[in-house]
Amino acid sequence: MNSNDLQGDLRNPLKRARGLGSAKEGTGHFIVQRVTAIALVFLSLYVVYLLLSLVGADYSSVRAAVASPFNAVLLIAFLIASFWHAKLGLQVVFEDYVHTGWLQVTIQLAIIFICVLAALASVFAVIRIAFGG
Numbered sequence: 001m002n003s004n005d006l007q008g009d010l011r012n013p014l015k016r017a018r019g020l021g022s023a024k025e026g027t028g029h030f031i032v033q034r035v036t037a038i039a040l041v042f043l044s045l046y047v048v049y050l051l052l053s054l055v056g057a058d059y060s061s062v063r064a065a066v067a068s069p070f071n072a073v074l075l076i077a078f079l080i081a082s083f084w085h086a087k088l089g090l091q092v093v094f095e096d097y098v099h100t101g102w103l104q105v106t107i108q109l110a111i112i113f114i115c116v117l118a119a120l121a122s123v124f125a126v127i128r129i130a131f132g133g
Contacts, residue, residue, distance in 0.1 A: 029088060036085035043078040050075075063129055072130040076123050083119035087111055 050071060054062050065071055090111045098104045 029092075033085065033088045033092075036081050036088065039081045040078070040085055043074060043081060046074055047078050063132070066126060067130045067132065069130075072126055075126050079122040079126065080119060083115045083122070087115040090115075 050065065054065055057065075066075065091108060094104060094107045094111070098107060
């Protein structure tokens, strides 16, 4: 304890908490992470089923399966949910374990950049296959 603690702190609790982190985004982050996790349970089951049904199939059969609007939409939903969920999870890990300000910002930007780039490339691949490119 320092001498200020012994004399009593007349600041209100909000003033003492300022600078200790945001209390605005944690709940939203928690909810979105849980929603993507629940969505991924169902989407992963569907993707595994689709992949198992295509084992041994030739390229034209796989392309036809991916070209189906239903399959293409679910594959794209799976990809977007996967990369979004990964971004949220990695964000939390690095917020908890990296305490150097500039390094944390750099890592967070790299995570966003990599996840967005990978999601765009994956979605582009599904669209290209679906439209026969």
